[in-house]
Amino acid sequence: MDAPNNQTILVGEDRPIRLDSGVDLGPVTVAYQTIGRLNADRSNVIVVCHALTGDHYVAGTNPVTGKPGWWDMMVGPGRVLDTDRYFILCANVLGGCMGTTGPRDINPSTGRPWGLGFPVITISDMVKVQVRLLDALGIDKVFCVIGGSMGGMQVLEWATAWPERVFAAVPIAASYRHSAQNIAFHEVGRQAIVADPNWHGGAYHDHGVTPHRGLAVARMTAHITYLSETALHRKFGRKLQNRETITYGFDADFQVESYLRHQGSTFVDRFDANSYLFITRAMDYFDLATEHGGKLANAFRETPARFCVISFSSDWLFPTMESRAIVHALNSVAANVSFVEVDSDKGHDAFLLDEPEFHETLRGFLDGAARHRGLRPFPAKEADR
């Protein structure tokens, strides 16, 4: 397999990126990963959009955590995102903390980290940066844009704002707008960060500290929403952590407590608190229907893209109902759409996990789309034999 290739590039140097807030931002550093080979007519590109706390380390080993990339099982020769056929590209989102410009980076006009001075960004702004990246790479039209959760929001933004540049779109476990419940959970997370005395109004870098307690609580709360009750119970039940009986105290008596604390504490090592604020805000602001005169169908009018909408039966963060609303809107403009609700008890996180039914559905859709696009696998390389 061609090893994942991690790079950075500068975009918006001559022409800054006009953000939805009206701010002009540029230049912007974009960190991205590619896997596989671009074909001669540059028609085999799959853009993978990552989720809230994801990054561009899709495959191979994530150099920050030392763990496999978040979709490593999906990417490779003969896998669902088949590198014998497709060229996989994933960029760290604008506002992120893994290499693409975000609040942790230096604001050139002050020489200090942006912190809260970073412009408030939207899903649309994230996609604008990805479009600039593709422009810089000379890729005009992508074969497929795919992503789960916030990645799915970016997919919808891609397909509606740049329809002529997208052949196929796969929003997974996503929604066309962030629900009140989801905004509420995000607000809990943000308040936990802001309430941490180490946050210092977002200027913690100046004080040499990080609001790690607040960020850990934000992660713990969010993590619960990514799992189903069934999955949580199956994994932990009421099992105790390294002890025979309860201790009549506030130690992590239960395994589930210990697990959440671990999730929180490892998260703060790899994620920036201000990035968490800005990216969750971008998700909250996302509402494709409102952006199109209150009618979601307007967003998809005349869309030439082939859609495959996928949801998971036990996902209560982005429930099937929301995917179905996207499907209804696509049907009302007679768009080309497939829709599958995958039976899974693993909750929202199912899109990151080994779900054979999901993988086979996606493989079938991509195969069909590739046939229509006239994409063929690369001939086997001599060197590979």
Added chain:
Amino acid sequence: MTASSLPAASVSGSNGDLRFDLRLIADMVTPGARVLDVGCGDGALLQYLARTKGVDGRGIELSMAGVRTAVRRGVSVIQGNADTDLADYPSAAFDYAILSQTLQATQRPRDVLAHLLRVGGRAIVSFPNFGYWKARWHLLTKGRMPVTQGMPEEWWETPNIHFCTIKDFVVLARCMDIVIEKGVALREDGRLNRLSATGPWANLMSAQAVFLLRRRDMETPT
């Protein structure tokens, strides 16, 4: 329509197992047409149409298992319901709306028919014939709801809640001012019955029927 108008050996390779009634339906579709298959099952017909006729096809299927198989085949199918989801589609979005062996399982067959002809200029509808002599004989001699090869479930477990005879269907089409362009009656073994599908003998001697319908205001074929 008779057997002689069917192209010989139109199925080949992996499509060889396409059911005969589905082949009949496929033969009614013009190449390159836009097709909506309502109750498309595992997408076999849509896949066949795409491969052999370059048809731009979409499907609606109630069973999740069917949808998954269809999407895996590379066919565009959504999980949905003929009674509720047809209303989403804009008028004249398709050239043909197909309803194969599904009409009798819908809540409101008349509304579904009306929607089929609204979203597709033409509709192709197939259904099991309750007027088949075996069904009549079963009811007459046993006094119980017929269980036949084409209608294999007991009354309490069947998804088929609106059975009709071929004659019933023809009468409904007339009531709705629908033009029957073609009608084909099939025997229990799935082979063609060379009887006029709208005549009384077909209603007695056929296990199922396939009709090509069009709205009165559509132009006639050239």
